[in-house]
Amino acid sequence: MSFSASEIKNKAKRGEIYEKQRIAKGKAKRQRRQELKKEEQDNPELREARLRENVPKTQENTREFDEAVIGEADEEVAQDEEEDEFASYFNGQAPKVLITTTPNAGKKTTSFVKELVSVVPNLEYVKRGKKFELQQIIEFCKRREYTDLVVVTEDHKEPTHVTLIHLPEGPTAHFRLTRITGGKEISGHARATSHFPELILNQFSTRLGHTVGRMFASLFPQVPEFQGRQVVTFHNQRDFIFFRRHRYVFRNSKRVDLQEIGPRFTLRLRWLQKGLYDPVNGEYEWAYKADLETSRRRVFL
Amino acid sequence: MNNDGIVWEVLNNQFCSFKVKTDLGNLCRHPYNLTGRCNRKECPLANSRYATVRETNGRMYLCLKTAERAHMPAKQWEKIELPRNYAQAVAIIEENMQYWPNWMINVCKQRLTKITQYLIRMRKLKLKNKHTLVPIKKKLERREKSREIRAEAAARLDQSIEKELLERLRSKAYGDQPLNVNEEVWREILEGDAVEAESDVTTEDELEEENEYEMGENGKELMHAFVSDDSDNEDDGSGGDMEDLLDISDISSAEDDDESVEEDVSDDELESDNDSSSSSSDEDRPTKSKRSADSHPRQKPSKRSKKHGPRVEIEYETEAPTRDNMLTNW
Numbered sequence: 001m002s003f004s005a006s007e008i009k010n011k012a013k014r015g016e017i018y019e020k021q022r023i024a025k026g027k028a029k030r031q032r033r034q035e036l037k038k039e040e041q042d043n044p045e046l047r048e049a050r051l052r053e054n055v056p057k058t059q060e061n062t063r064e065f066d067e068a069v070i071g072e073a074d075e076e077v078a079q080d081e082e083e084d085e086f087a088s089y090f091n092g093q094a095p096k097v098l099i100t101t102t103p104n105a106g107k108k109t110t111s112f113v114k115e116l117v118s119v120v121p122n123l124e125y126v127k128r129g130k131k132f133e134l135q136q137i138i139e140f141c142k143r144r145e146y147t148d149l150v151v152v153t154e155d156h157k158e159p160t161h162v163t164l165i166h167l168p169e170g171p172t173a174h175f176r177l178t179r180i181t182g183g184k185e186i187s188g189h190a191r192a193t194s195h196f197p198e199l200i201l202n203q204f205s206t207r208l209g210h211t212v213g214r215m216f217a218s219l220f221p222q223v224p225e226f227q228g229r230q231v232v233t234f235h236n237q238r239d240f241i242f243f244r245r246h247r248y249v250f251r252n253s254k255r256v257d258l259q260e261i262g263p264r265f266t267l268r269l270r271w272l273q274k275g276l277y278d279p280v281n282g283e284y285e286w287a288y289k290a291d292l293e294t295s296r297r298r299v300f301l
Numbered sequence: 302m303n304n305d306g307i308v309w310e311v312l313n314n315q316f317c318s319f320k321v322k323t324d325l326g327n328l329c330r331h332p333y334n335l336t337g338r339c340n341r342k343e344c345p346l347a348n349s350r351y352a353t354v355r356e357t358n359g360r361m362y363l364c365l366k367t368a369e370r371a372h373m374p375a376k377q378w379e380k381i382e383l384p385r386n387y388a389q390a391v392a393i394i395e396e397n398m399q400y401w402p403n404w405m406i407n408v409c410k411q412r413l414t415k416i417t418q419y420l421i422r423m424r425k426l427k428l429k430n431k432h433t434l435v436p437i438k439k440k441l442e443r444r445e446k447s448r449e450i451r452a453e454a455a456a457r458l459d460q461s462i463e464k465e466l467l468e469r470l471r472s473k474a475y476g477d478q479p480l481n482v483n484e485e486v487w488r489e490i491l492e493g494d495a496v497e498a499e500s501d502v503t504t505e506d507e508l509e510e511e512n513e514y515e516m517g518e519n520g521k522e523l524m525h526a527f528v529s530d531d532s533d534n535e536d537d538g539s540g541g542d543m544e545d546l547l548d549i550s551d552i553s554s555a556e557d558d559d560e561s562v563e564e565d566v567s568d569d570e571l572e573s574d575n576d577s578s579s580s581s582s583d584e585d586r587p588t589k590s591k592r593s594a595d596s597h598p599r600q601k602p603s604k605r606s607k608k609h610g611p612r613v614e615i616e617y618e619t620e621a622p623t624r625d626n627m628l629t630n631w
Contacts, residue, residue, distance in 0.1 A: 058455065133430050155437060178449065200465050227480040231466065237456035240449050244458055248466055250482050253489045256463045256470075266449055279430060290441070296448075 068206035089218040106157030170275040175267040183262025190259040195228020202235040209301035241267040309347035354412040
């Protein structure tokens, strides 16, 4: 006669039986695994087959079908991208970037800006006065032939948003900025050198993603200085863009070691405007709405 | 018809709906009042000769009370539009109020000055951006904070960066004489290529070709390569997911996690040996790695096969023993 342990009314006895069952289960599992291991040691094909079949479901591989995802060697996209706002950069125009903050920026914001200055070559920090509107500043930058303008916004003296404006024609992207860790806060961090870093842009798969990725790319010099062995990564995962900077060393043909330089932070796109920054009449290419977030398997970048 | 004296008697001693009594004196709310004070001289109702300057919708008017139209209250004020130019406006006031009491002319001019100034200020402010406060939504923040942490775990940043760097190295993206690689490591990679070419391992070859970026003239192209996004699948064997992968039938394995740790380690070792072969098995799957795309239009994988061209001319051919070593290790 079989009965389930949950039917036993005596608590102590029930617990005892539960414990026994748990141990038995673990034992069986261990045994099964050992057998499997032995079996697979003899013929590795079994293991390969198992690994091939046993792919865990993740949000990434169960992603909703999205028309905007760009296939490999999409000619239409390639053609579009040859003519877009970043074409001049990819044809060899050197980037010249200005960074500023909101007026009266706090210490945390300025120190974050300083970190960014160390990351991006040709980045110039200008302290923001109260006198000029952002749109006026954009005009000044255009006149001085800057290719990008970065504005760090703060709230309660903490940097909260980053606005990235590509000049002279746009687009403008607005990001939420979270989880900033300065380089010095990272234990065992490396020191940055002034070499131009390499760039890794991971997993920007849709049209929107490509635009954002190209925006980041156009901040950095086209030709990196490899002797610096510095690599800057923008990794997009589920619409969160993780920023990291590392120094690397190739140990052998299969192994590479990383040492983080910092800073790290996370960006999340809030909106992308087509032209230059215009809060009143601007045309939004994409903007975050709560309605969009109906499924976790849908991503936009 | 309207006797100013009688009107004032009524307003002053009985009731006036425009009157505001304060400790400092009586004030007047009437929109046509010149100064805002309540007295016999400055009352717009009890004076048949009265003038003021008013502003509506950004335009200034000189308003003159006309005694002849007193029986039509809606029409009793003669409105003369004043030009934006201050001097011209003053001239118009002087012209229209030629024989009016001096104090009234002066106060009208004062009002004109005040209105001109505030209109200028208004126009200036209009040109500026309004600062709107955008709320940071607590609930959204909280939700995104936890999702961010989970996304970061799923991203496996270090592994994906390492993978990308190695891919660049192996695909010769750093040029023929890379500055960021140790000489020995570089030789190893070149030798690896040679071994591949000789032993003619087709699967490996194909994998390499797929990964290979066509180089731009001076290495420009590679910097903005977007990378395929199914790193999760390809990292199969390395560490964290062993638990899941080993569980074939039994999914709920939370109970004996502590015991399985040791096994995981040994499995890892086993895996590291099989690393290369398992990665080649990726090729069989119709993966989404096809989705990988470049910011640059990535050219087709280069057709220069490893058996032709510069690879044949490399001098390491003489170093027979090391190559043998490599072969056996492979």
